[in-house]
Each structure stands twice: as structure tokens, then as C-alpha cells.
Amino acid sequence: MLVWAIRFIDEFAGDIQAAWAENRRLTALAHAAKATDRARIALEEFLLPMVRTGTPLPSVRLHGRTRLSHIYVAAMTGASLTQTDGFSTRHGLRALATQRPGPCPMEVPVSGKIDGQPWRERMDFGEAAELMRHLGTAAVIVILYLSGMRPQEVQGLRSGCCPDPEPGADGVPGRHLIRSHHFKGVTDDDGHRVSAGEVRDVPWVAITPVVHAIRVLERMVPEGELLLSASHHDFVRRIAYHGALKNTALNERVEDFVAWVNRETKAQGRPDHIPEDPHGSIGLSRFRRTLAWHIARRPGGLIALAIQYGHLRTVLDARTSSGYANRSRRGIHGVLDVETALAAADTAARLRDSAAAGENLSGPAARRALTAAAQVPRFKGRIVSSTFVRKAAAFLARDGVVLFDNPDAFLICAFKRDSALCDPEPHANTPRQYACRPGCGNAVRTDTHARLLRERADEIHQLSAHAPEPVSKRMRINANKLRETADSHDATAQTAGALT
Ligand code: SF4
Incomplete structure (x- = not known):
């Protein structure tokens, strides 16, 4: 729409x-x-x-x-x-x-x-x-x-x-x-x-x-x-x-x-x-929550594509932009905090489930992410009270403990400001997922990520057969990089038991 x-x-x-x-x-x-x-x-x-x-x-x-x-x-x-x-x-x-x-x-x-x-x-x-x-x-x-x-x-x-x-x-x-x-x-x-x-x-x-x-x-x-x-x-x-x-x-x-x-x-x-x-007809009241959902969970997704750049959070987030609305966490910022905290809790729950199912983990932040995931509560529902806005903001302020899913980069980001390579703003509580860089100390991958990396590599390889040069060559290079990342996961990944 x-x-x-x-x-x-x-x-x-x-x-x-x-x-x-x-x-x-x-x-x-x-x-x-x-x-x-x-x-x-x-x-x-x-x-x-x-x-x-x-x-x-x-x-x-x-x-x-x-x-x-x-x-x-x-x-x-x-x-x-x-x-x-x-x-x-x-x-x-x-x-x-x-x-x-x-x-x-x-x-x-x-x-x-x-x-x-x-x-x-x-x-x-x-x-x-x-x-x-x-x-x-x-x-x-x-x-x-x-x-x-x-x-x-x-x-x-x-x-x-x-x-x-x-x-x-x-x-x-x-x-x-x-x-x-x-x-x-x-x-x-x-x-x-x-x-x-x-x-x-x-x-x-x-x-x-x-x-x-x-x-x-x-x-x-x-x-x-x-x-x-x-x-x-x-x-x-x-x-x-x-x-x-x-x-x-x-x-x-x-x-x-x-x-x-x-x-x-x-x-x-x-x-x-x-x-x-x-969920029925699209009433006006649903737009703000939907925007927050997209920013929190699909940083490089449809909304970012629709407007051709992915830094909506930077623009909208009081903590990181021009002092805009920095007097409070009311308005869209509160909604955004809640949605981001819920997304982070979902990511932590998924990581716990993956580890419990025997998946291996790789990446410099794997141990920290596992510890963090064990501390985050699981949210059963989506109805949030007004006090949750404050709790969500406090939760997101815990540097190094909040886990952000980054499906576009096939990783989980255990965001720690000082070691982030995506150049976050000085007091940012969230990474710039759309600018994720390889080799970052906050990255964590599971076996599922490695599998998805290979599936994506195969997809790109198939598409490259129909693309003209030099686009086709760039696509093949990109596909190979994804496979190398998956291979590197396989070579270094450890079980949750070995990491904790
Ligand atoms: S560069 Fe690092 S901090 Fe930034 S999104 Fe990627 S993993 Fe997270």
C-alpha cells in the first residue's frame, strides 16, 4: 500500500x-x-x-x-x-x-x-x-x-x-x-x-x-x-x-x-x-505501530525500499537525530522502543531455541549473545501496558545485551556501540543494520544462517546466468562471498555447551 x-x-x-x-x-x-x-x-x-x-x-x-x-x-x-x-x-x-x-x-x-x-x-x-x-x-x-x-x-x-x-x-x-x-x-x-x-x-x-x-x-x-x-x-x-x-x-x-x-x-x-x-480493514490507528514494526524488524525491508534509503530510524529516533523530540519518549519513539524491544526478545528466544536444538554458533559475539539470550524474558502476547514504554527504553539502553536480528546480513547483532562497524551515532542504542559491515565484533551466526547464506548464494548464482556482463560477474562474486561466509561459520562454529 x-x-x-x-x-x-x-x-x-x-x-x-x-x-x-x-x-x-x-x-x-x-x-x-x-x-x-x-x-x-x-x-x-x-x-x-x-x-x-x-x-x-x-x-x-x-x-x-x-x-x-x-x-x-x-x-x-x-x-x-x-x-x-x-x-x-x-x-x-x-x-x-x-x-x-x-x-x-x-x-x-x-x-x-x-x-x-x-x-x-x-x-x-x-x-x-x-x-x-x-x-x-x-x-x-x-x-x-x-x-x-x-x-x-x-x-x-x-x-x-x-x-x-x-x-x-x-x-x-x-x-x-x-x-x-x-x-x-x-x-x-x-x-x-x-x-x-x-x-x-x-x-x-x-x-x-x-x-x-x-x-x-x-x-x-x-x-x-x-x-x-x-x-x-x-x-x-x-x-x-x-x-x-x-x-x-x-x-x-x-x-x-x-x-x-x-x-x-x-x-x-x-x-x-x-x-x-x-487483521481486517486498515484503520488509521494502525499506521504508527506498523511503521515501528518495520523499522524494528525489517530495517532493509519494504519501507526502506519504498523510500530508497534505510535510515528511517536515524531520522525518527530522538536519541540519534538532531535533538528532535528529545524531551521525552512519547509519540513514535515510544512505539518504536516497544516494537524494537519485542523484536529483540523474539530474536533472543529464537537464538535460545536454536542452541537448544543443537545448532552451532559462530562469530566474535557468540558467547555474549548466548548469555544475553538467557537473560531476556519471552513475551507471550503483544498487548503492552503504558509502563512498558519506559521498560522498553531502559532495556534497549543496556549496551551489549540487546540482540537484533539482521536477516539481510544473515546474522544476529549483539549490539555493542564501541565495537560496531556500522558507524552508529554516539549515543545510539540500536545498530544501523542497513549499513552492516563484514568482520564486525558484534556478529553471531547459527547453522540456520549458514544454510540461508548458501540458499541465497545459489539463488544469486542462478540469476547471474540470465544477467549481462559485468553484472553477472558481480553477482557471481557476491554469491561466492556468501558461500565463503557460510564455510567460515562451519569451520569455526561451536556448540552452546562449548561456549558457555
Ligand atoms: S556492523 Fe556490527 S553492529 Fe552494525 S549491524 Fe552489523 S553486526 Fe551489528
Whole structure:
């Protein structure tokens, strides 16, 4: 879903917003047109050949029904809406359009691409409003997913909240910061909850995809307006509402976005549909925990791939970035700590199980990792109390004892700051797993890792047969390195009994 949302923002947004502008222009033309004989002739010349030859008629879907697009036809021919309506009635075009619905192509260039191919042949008049709705939803998904903000905080964002940073003394622009309201735990002097929230004294850091999403929303609303203003996001009915889109509306829009993507992938025969979620619909409240889960457990995984770099933790983590939110462990940082601690406990449990099953261990930190694994409690469930946030932060602060699974490097990292080769920040409690280096003193491998290394080497070797040189050569070298690492494990690994 995140990949598709980023695709909307980075690839489709320009086309969709241009299509919407054209839709508005044609709609204004149609409403302003006067009934003339010339327009009547143009109307006949435009529609009658379609009726006679069985060509599909320009149609839109409105409130679940397909109908002739009177506005599009009027704009194309110069006829008034009354004239178009009368013509449609006389020739039975309403029924005909239901049987033969056709596109309403607009003269808008298409520049967005998927896999190097244009994502649309033409932008369609009838689809513009729906695409604008999905574009707004895509922006919400990107911001919620990649900023760690709460839904209410995103709903409170206004146009202009994230200005481009000024260059620093060294000429390098600083980070984008989002200045806005926060709501959780905001009370007045008497301890009463302040529902309007307050301006957060420490801004949120915005990574590039979030900045792009905010820019897209800023083009949808007037300056200073709420980025999710309900009035400006009602593209179909154009009704004036008060405030921002509510949670229920946004939840519904996320579901509609998923449905659109899955219709599109099916129609185009693409494999990258959004799979059904076994835990039910994707409510807004799930985004922060999901982000934390990915950062804690898949540091080089899908989210990192989607945004093309894997240092989200560095950006989001208060302890290691620019003093951002360093006043507390509230917000995304607390969620991230909890998820990281749970992931570390799972890793410790797996290591204990592997050792108990007779697997051998190798690596400079093997003994330390075994001792650490024996001390870490096993978490049976996933419901965490508020006090667990503090406990999780304290647990992660124990340098040298916390175990991080690093599936991309086929190892467990018994992270000790001073011996880490991945260049962690001075006070970091977590390794930069995406920058893992061979030969690090914190690495531990089990027989399972050695097996996975060989399986991956075989995979790469097979793929290299179909790759051109010199890529193929590099792939073979890479595969050989993986095999050497597995061989080195076999040559040096010891049983848990021998290590303790
Ligand atoms: S380089 Fe060392 S500390 Fe960093 S992730 Fe790899 S094993 Fe862990």
C-alpha cells in the first residue's frame, strides 16, 4: 500500500492535478454555454455517429450509476446543458450510455509512469474527481506511515506547515520540519484536557516522501487552510463542511484506495496488488505501530525500499537525530522502543531455541549473545501496558545485551556501540543494520544462517546466468562471498555447551 501511495504522490500527482484542472475548466465551459443552432449541429455531429455505429458513449459513474456525461458532451460541443439534456432524452442516450459506456478523454499530457510505461493512455474527465480523492488519501497514507504522527495530528496540519529549510552556515539545507499542533496529553493549568491541542514546541522531522505528500496536499487547498479540509477534499459533491476529514471518512477512503489499486492491478494484469489484511480493514490507528514494526524488524525491508534509503530510524529516533523530540519518549519513539524491544526478545528466544536444538554458533559475539539470550524474558502476547514504554527504553539502553536480528546480513547483532562497524551515532542504542559491515565484533551466526547464506548464494548464482556482463560477474562474486561466509561459520562454529 505504501509503494502505491508513494507512486501516486511521486508519479501520478502531476497528471491527476492537471486532469482535475481540465475537468474544472470543461465544467465551467459547459455551465456557461448558451443554446445556439451552431451548438445543436455540433452536438448532432458529435453524438449521432456514435449512436449509429455502436461506438461507446462518453460516460461517467455517479452515485453508483453509469450515465452519459452531459457536462463533458456540452463542453466538447459548445452546447448548453439544457440542449444536451434534451438531445439525450430524444435519442434515448441515458439507456444507451448504460449499455455502451465509453471514456471521456481530455487533452492532458500523461507523464507518470509505472515500470517505465505511461500509467494511463489518456486522462479521463469522468475519473478525475475519483483520482483526486485517491491522491488525497495517498498523501495521508504517506504522512501517517512515514512521519509517525498520530491521525489527529495529521488532521491538524495546515498548508505552509513544512517550509523548505534555509541552508545552514555550511551551505547545506537543514531537515524539513513540520510545525503544527499536537493533542495527546495537552491540558490547561487546571489539568483539563484542551481539545484544540497546542502547537508542539518540538517540530516533527519530515523525510522526503512526507514533504512530497504535503506539497501535493498544499496544491489542493488554499494557503493556510487545513491540508485535509473536508470541503476541499469533497471532489464529487463539492459540499462545504467544517474542519478536517474525520477518522471514519479517512478510514473509508483508505479502503477505497486499496480497492482502486486492486481493480487497477487486475485490469492491467499486474502482480503488485494490495493483499487482503488478515487483521481486517486498515484503520488509521494502525499506521504508527506498523511503521515501528518495520523499522524494528525489517530495517532493509519494504519501507526502506519504498523510500530508497534505510535510515528511517536515524531520522525518527530522538536519541540519534538532531535533538528532535528529545524531551521525552512519547509519540513514535515510544512505539518504536516497544516494537524494537519485542523484536529483540523474539530474536533472543529464537537464538535460545536454536542452541537448544543443537545448532552451532559462530562469530566474535557468540558467547555474549548466548548469555544475553538467557537473560531476556519471552513475551507471550503483544498487548503492552503504558509502563512498558519506559521498560522498553531502559532495556534497549543496556549496551551489549540487546540482540537484533539482521536477516539481510544473515546474522544476529549483539549490539555493542564501541565495537560496531556500522558507524552508529554516539549515543545510539540500536545498530544501523542497513549499513552492516563484514568482520564486525558484534556478529553471531547459527547453522540456520549458514544454510540461508548458501540458499541465497545459489539463488544469486542462478540469476547471474540470465544477467549481462559485468553484472553477472558481480553477482557471481557476491554469491561466492556468501558461500565463503557460510564455510567460515562451519569451520569455526561451536556448540552452546562449548561456549558457555
Ligand atoms: S556492523 Fe556490527 S553492529 Fe552494525 S549491524 Fe552489523 S553486526 Fe551489528
